């Protein structure tokens with residue numbers, strides 16, 4: 001049975017076709033898999049488990065149905081949905097993982113991560129990341145009323161888009177030294193991440209005396225992107241959106 005990996009769906013009420021594609025994956029393909037891993041940025045914005053948006057209800061129900069069918073679903077936080085907490089995880093049947101999670105995947109020591117920690121050249125982003133991952137910042141934010149948090153998320157999203165557009169493409173991609181030191185520090189042969197929206201199955205490269213491979217999941221902007229890993233290999237599939 002294959003194991004599935006997805007990330008960077010950036011689900012939002014404004015793009016129901018993306019949520020439809022996820023629900024189809026959960027209903028039709030995922031039930032035949034060993035596990036589903038969501039490596040962050042499932043949602044385009046996430047303002048707290050108490051958000052009463054219909055999108056969260058729909059996605060939680062679809063995920064929960066799959067987990068009730070016996071397929072475990074694991075979640076690694078992204079930079080958009082780092083506030084997803086235990087209450088939503090319980091509602092959706094998700095198991096939350098550490099930001100860097102080691103896994104023996106069909107015999108290959110593998111690291112799972114969102115990927116933003118590898119983008120060390122984007123110093124402005126790393127400063128923001130250091131701030132918003134502190135529990136004091138998160139508690140202050142979650143104490144604000146929902147409309148205030150919603151407005152903050154809108155502003156942050158617009159600023160993030162401006163920031164990314166203004167940077168050289170190499171700045172928003174992974175830093176090669178950060179990749180190498182993460183490989184060496186975690187002693188894995190393979191890493192699977194998203195975040196950069198640069199889907200690829202990179203050829204294995206020698207790092208510190210052994211071959212290591214980096215696999216980058218695609219974002220769900222024009223179509224879905226699903227990595228299937230099985231004992232006999234792996235493939236990065238595109239998932240078309242239904243025409244409405």
Ligand SMILES: [Mn+2]
Nearest residue numbers: 041078079195
């Ligand atoms: Mn991201």
